Amino acid sequence: MGGNEGTMNPWLFMTINMVVVFAVLAMLGLIMVITHKLDPTKKKSKEPVNVAPAAAPVTAAAPVVANDEPVVAAITGAIVAMGYSSDQIASIRPSETSRNWRLDGRLSGRI
Structure with missing residues (x-):
């Protein structure tokens, strides 16, 4: 070649x-x-961020309504998948700011 x-x-x-x-x-x-x-659009925090200590295990669990058992099981499974144990979950209750929880409560006659 x-x-x-x-x-x-x-x-x-x-x-x-x-x-x-x-x-x-x-x-x-x-x-x-x-x-x-160097991001100039990043919001600067004026207050120092404090890291909360891990939650202590709770001995008594909140009562579970029979209709919410699948929802509570799904939420508990998601929290356990994040690395917490099921003993560390203190309670699962609807947030007052969540529109879906309020709507569910109104439709079921609880609120």
């Missing part, structure tokens, strides 16, 4: 391409970190 045989080596070609791709990815990651730190 003749010519420069070194430029036709597929391993060299692959190595150069991989170096270029990972260098570009590293540069983009660095740009993202710098942008995240």
Whole structure:
């Protein structure tokens, strides 16, 4: 064939391409970190954020209404999936700000 045989080596070609791709990815990651730190649109918190300690296990559970057992089971399962034990759940009650809970309560005659 003749010519420069070194430029036709597929391993060299692959190595150069991989170096270029990972260098570009590293540069983009660095740009993202710098942008995240210098973000002018981020709201500044004036109050220091305090991390609350983990909830202590509760011995008595709140009474469960028979109609809400599937809902309570789903909520408990989701909380346990987040890493808490079922003993740490103090109570599950509807939020006063949740429109769906209020509507459910009105429709069932509880509110």
